[in-house]
Amino acid sequence: MEIRNYRAVVLLLMVAYFFITVFNTLPPKTNWVIPKPKRVSQPVEPSFLASQQSITPLTNTKHFLVSAFMDQRVKGFDARIIGIFRRDSIHPLHCIFFCAGFLSETTSASVLVHSDHFGFPFGATDVLCSKPENCNATHVTLLTKQNPVNISDQLWLPIRNRKTHNKETRMNFTVCISTLFGDYNNVLQFTQSLEMYKLLGVNRVVIYNNSCGPELTRLLNGYSQEGFVEIIQWPINKYLNSSRGWKVQVDKGDLQYFGQIVTLNECIYRSMERSRYVLLNDIDEIIMPYQHDNLNSMMEALQPKYSKVAEFLLESHVFPNKYFEPSGRFHLPQWSNVSGTNILEHIYREDPDRKIYHPHKMIVQPKLVEQTSVHEVLRKFGGRYIVPWELCRFIHIHVARRTSLKLEQLNEDKRLWDFQEKLIPNVDKALKRAGLLTEN
Structure with a gap:
């Protein structure tokens, strides 16, 4: 009887030792969760x-x-x-x-x-x-x-925008051009605008291309190869009947203006981790500082007081394209066979009618923006500042807005001429690279 008791005690001790050993090998109690089964058991290759x-x-x-x-x-x-x-x-x-x-x-x-x-x-x-x-x-x-x-x-x-070890060099300024469509082929103005933005301190221009002409395609390819222009193909009409305007009663279609608001928002997020500021405008507009040599120095002056501003609103001033500078000083022969508008020939500026709603365009700090429209930010994490037009405004070469104004009622504005010594040879170089400059 004593022997059987002894054997039973030994057996119990062995069982106890086994459970203690197993218990000590278990992870902490907080991890005692049976892993949930994967919804897909087969390996997945996201590249495919x-x-x-x-x-x-x-x-x-x-x-x-x-x-x-x-x-x-x-x-x-x-x-x-x-x-x-x-x-x-x-x-x-x-x-x-x-x-x-x-x-x-x-x-x-x-x-x-x-x-x-x-x-x-x-x-x-x-x-x-x-x-x-x-x-x-x-x-x-x-x-x-x-x-x-x-x-x-x-x-x-x-x-x-994932946090990775391979971070791009952070830029100061990115310009977002919402959409090119209708086989757009205004080559000369496009080149002048891009070269002006270089002189003003812009680091990159992002363009959503629905369609453009063959000459402009050649020009854009050159800018893309040098890294100044980022082209995103935008075949929206493959999926939807895009409107050419924003009035649904007049401009029939499924989506406003070739998805303009979609592309502007996409561009802000695309630029959020790589650019301090984003300029939202059309290609026939140039954001022009009037009291600073470039956009960098202007924003450095504004930043200490307006660091929490999400949107800087700027007035757009139309330079009617039907009026030309009379001397013909910048009617240059090498550009005679290049399609498009010569912005240096337009020096007469309308004052906007401030008695009615006047839409602005914007410089935004992308990290403070959640949703944007064309002329204002819809949802943001910061404030708003209306930039005095004397400090900075848009130069917009366009059909006259205030058609009742006569030439003598317009303002002479030759701000673009301040850049002509560098602008003209840079435009020539870009056109020559694209094979669009005729040698005389």
Whole structure:
């Protein structure tokens, strides 16, 4: 009996020792969670699924995705997808991330249609997504079902603005040109504007190209190769009937002005981590400082007092293109066969009618902007400052706005001439590089 008791005690001690040993090898109690199964067991190669397009149809919807960015400025969200949504067809959506080797679980998406859609059926839209913890997300897409059976037909958007070790050199100024369309071919003015921006301190110009003429294509290719111009192909009419204006009653179509608001927002986010300021304007406009030699010195003067300003609003002053400087001083023979407007020949400026609404254009600090329209920021994390027109304004070579004004009622403004010594040879060089300058 004593022997049996002894054996029982030994057996109990051995069992106790086993459990103590196993217990001590377990991780801390906070990690006692059985890993949830992956929704997709097979390995996923995002390079085969990543969208290579600037406009990506969203499967099983009437919507389109443009680009995705890391954005943690809004509490509870980590990523923002910029898209074009059919406003009357918005249903619950779910975000899913590719997390450097596996797929995340789905999370609910928050859909924000921009308020400036001008009544068109489609509008610029933000989709906010939160990613699961411990997900090193590189790609994201949206799903119409929380637990889809098959996601193999999904196209994934690469996530921009992620914190990586390979950071671009930070720039001071980026110009965003919303859309080129209608086989635009104003080569001379385009070249002059780009070279003026170089002289004013702009580091890069981003252009969304729907269509342009063959000469302008050659010119842009040269600027793209040197890195000054970034061209984003924008085939919006492949997917939607784009309007050529912003009045839905007059300019029929699915989306305002070739998706102008979409591209301006996309450009702000594209530039957010690489440019201190972003200029939002059309290619026939030049933001011109009148009391400083360049944009850098002007913004350095404003920054100490207005560091928290998200949008700097500037007046646009029209220089009617029907009036020419009478001496013909800048009617240069080498430009006679180059298509387009010569901005140096237009020195007569309208004063805007300030008794009525006068739309501004903007310089913005992208990190303080959440959503923008064409003439004002819609949602922001900072303030607004209207820049005195005597300090800086837009030079806009355009059809006269105030048609009742006669020539003698316009103001003579030769500010562009201050740059002519450098501007003219630089324009010649760019035109020659594109094979567009005729030797005389």
